[in-house]
Amino acid sequence: MTTFLAQLLNGLQYGLLLFLIGSGLTLIFGVMGVINLAHGSLFMIGAYLAYVVAGYTGTFWLALPAAIAGGLLFGTFLEAALFRRFRDREHLDQVLLTFALILIFEEARSILIDNQFHSVAVPALLDFSVPIVGGFAYSAYRLAVLAVCLAVAALMLLFVERTNIGASIRAAAENPEMVGLLGVDARRIHMLVFAAGTALAMLAGALAAPLQSVYPGMGDGFLILSFIVVVIGGLGSIGGAFWAALLVGMVDTLGKAYVPQLAGIAVCGMMALVLLVRPAGLFARG
Amino acid sequence: MTAILEARNLSASYGTNLVLQDIQIAIHPGDVIGLMGRNGMGKTTLIRALVGLLPARDGAVLLDGQDAAGMPPFKRSRAGIATVPEGRGIFASLTVRENLRFAARPGGVWSEERVLSVFPRLAERIAHRGNHLSGGEQQMLAIGRALMTNPRLLILDEATEGLAPLIRDEIWHTIRVVRDAGVAILVVDKTVSAVLSLADRVVVLVRGSVVYSGAPAGLQVDPALMYRHLGVDG
Numbered sequence: 001m002t003t004f005l006a007q008l009l010n011g012l013q014y015g016l017l018l019f020l021i022g023s024g025l026t027l028i029f030g031v032m033g034v035i036n037l038a039h040g041s042l043f044m045i046g047a048y049l050a051y052v053v054a055g056y057t058g059t060f061w062l063a064l065p066a067a068i069a070g071g072l073l074f075g076t077f078l079e080a081a082l083f084r085r086f087r088d089r090e091h092l093d094q095v096l097l098t099f100a101l102i103l104i105f106e107e108a109r110s111i112l113i114d115n116q117f118h119s120v121a122v123p124a125l126l127d128f129s130v131p132i133v134g135g136f137a138y139s140a141y142r143l144a145v146l147a148v149c150l151a152v153a154a155l156m157l158l159f160v161e162r163t164n165i166g167a168s169i170r171a172a173a174e175n176p177e178m179v180g181l182l183g184v185d186a187r188r189i190h191m192l193v194f195a196a197g198t199a200l201a202m203l204a205g206a207l208a209a210p211l212q213s214v215y216p217g218m219g220d221g222f223l224i225l226s227f228i229v230v231v232i233g234g235l236g237s238i239g240g241a242f243w244a245a246l247l248v249g250m251v252d253t254l255g256k257a258y259v260p261q262l263a264g265i266a267v268c269g270m271m272a273l274v275l276l277v278r279p280a281g282l283f284a285r286g
Numbered sequence: 287m288t289a290i291l292e293a294r295n296l297s298a299s300y301g302t303n304l305v306l307q308d309i310q311i312a313i314h315p316g317d318v319i320g321l322m323g324r325n326g327m328g329k330t331t332l333i334r335a336l337v338g339l340l341p342a343r344d345g346a347v348l349l350d351g352q353d354a355a356g357m358p359p360f361k362r363s364r365a366g367i368a369t370v371p372e373g374r375g376i377f378a379s380l381t382v383r384e385n386l387r388f389a390a391r392p393g394g395v396w397s398e399e400r401v402l403s404v405f406p407r408l409a410e411r412i413a414h415r416g417n418h419l420s421g422g423e424q425q426m427l428a429i430g431r432a433l434m435t436n437p438r439l440l441i442l443d444e445a446t447e448g449l450a451p452l453i454r455d456e457i458w459h460t461i462r463v464v465r466d467a468g469v470a471i472l473v474v475d476k477t478v479s480a481v482l483s484l485a486d487r488v489v490v491l492v493r494g495s496v497v498y499s500g501a502p503a504g505l506q507v508d509p510a511l512m513y514r515h516l517g518v519d520g
């Protein structure tokens with residue numbers, strides 16, 4: 001029973017991290033029409049940034065604002081230097097570009113840091129267990145990650161659904177041609193979306209660093225699951241990505257724990273089913 | 287007087303398929319022009335070329351007398367060209383208010399209040415999302431939203447398509463209100479009689495070429511032309 005509770009919480013927390021990554025991916029795909037295979041590498045970069053910042057300063061906490069600020073800057077740069085030019089290109093060109101970025105990012109990591117596994121200590125402040133029910137206790141840091149991800153998700157949903165800028169993002173995801181016909185320069189929306197998506201992926205990486213080792217290629221698994229989140233949630237839909245991420249996080253975590261034989265295919269099977277039954281996404285607006 | 291928007295020997299194509307050939311059309315301030323022709327003759331394509339969604343293959347589109355080649359649609363819109371496209375282009379996940387505010391530009395006569403006073407029905411639906419509106423309401427929103435950009439020229443592509451007769455009348459009435467406010471209009475519509483009675487000038491396209499350009503009366507006196515090119519029994 002207590003392991004089941006722990007798995008549920010793990011699944012929830014994994015799902016929320018997936019949301020931080022998948023929400024950016026779905027907006028970049030939905031608004032800019034760009035397939036970004038390097039999105040998982042941004043997660044990896046965020047984790048390494050946390051490792052470096054925590055190592056140099058001795059405080060893990062600084063890693064979080066560093067990941068957000070660094071992500072905004074890096075995302076702005078990537079959009080202006082590369083992705084803007086690939087918006088109108090074929091998907092194959094985008095796949096080649098972003099696959100090349102994965103190689104470049106990994107190579108840069110190898111040169112600047114190394115190829116080893118590293119661990120990032122759980123911050124001392126949260127290095128204890130919280131009793132939940134009966135004899136069951138759960139890591140305080142994991143609970144904090146849950147809370148931070150939920151807060152970020154709530155802020156994002158509010159921003160996208162309730163503000164004027166959020167309305168522009170939805171408009172651009174729906175009908176980019178109409179955006180221009182109404183006199184709005186879509187490039188500004190693209191830059192914002194790409195910068196925010198990069199920052200979220202890097203924040204997810206920083207948050208995840210103390211939960212797992214920091215290692216080369218650590219974003220790959222996340223990239224695949226995030227793409228599944230995008231498909232199940234419906235392209236460009238933030239709300240859809242949220243529920244899809246929770247679903248994928250749960251199915252993947254519980255699947256690995258209880259039916260390990262099926263773990264690899266459970267999530268992919270789910271995606272295939274969604275593509276067959278509701279190709280626009282399970283949570284897409286009707 | 288310089289035309290707001292002009293096509294000069296304009297040709298355009300989709301891939302290798304030449305859809306517009308040697309088109310001449312000039313829209314001056316205050317003009318009301320009906321662009322006519324049967325389905326597939328190139329009306330929508332001409333509009334797309336005029337607003338910058340399709341590059342000219344030959345010839346040019348001129349905005350205020352300047353070659354507009356390479357000028358993106360958002361800049362043409364800011365220069366005063368508003369479009370109500372075929373299919374309306376309402377943002378389904380945005381509310382009526384968000385759709386209007388998205389297009390809002392300060393410094394003109396068309397404010398949210400004024401648009402809502404022209405379309406009281408939109409005021410009742412202000413917090414509804416685009417996909418929860420009826421076809422007529424969507425069309426009113428598309429027109430109201432275009433007006434929010436405070437245009438000098440309003441382009442309407444099949445604005446009464448699929449609407450009930452009463453709603454159509456309402457749309458035609460609004461178009462007259464907009465014209466009376468001094469906005470130039472380029473209108474494409476299947477209701478030939480309505481276009482002929484509204485426009486000062488009509489341009490008829492057949493397979494991407496202009497076969498008639500002049501007063502509506504000149505077209506009406508030629509039943510053969512009316513039937514052959516517009517499908518109307520004269």
Ligand SMILES: Nc1ncnc2c1ncn2[C@@H]1O[C@H](COP(=O)(O)OP(=O)(O)O)[C@@H](O)[C@H]1O
Nearest residue numbers: 300303305323324325326327328329330331332
């Ligand atoms: N996106 C497109 N790609 C290729 N051909 C197109 C496209 N849109 C329209 N056409 C072709 O261009 C011609 C003119 O179409 P269109 O401008 O939509 O006509 P109209 O608006 O007068 O009905 C038609 O033969 C149509 O098949």
Ligand SMILES: [Mg+2]
Nearest residue numbers: 329330331372
């Ligand atoms: Mg058409």
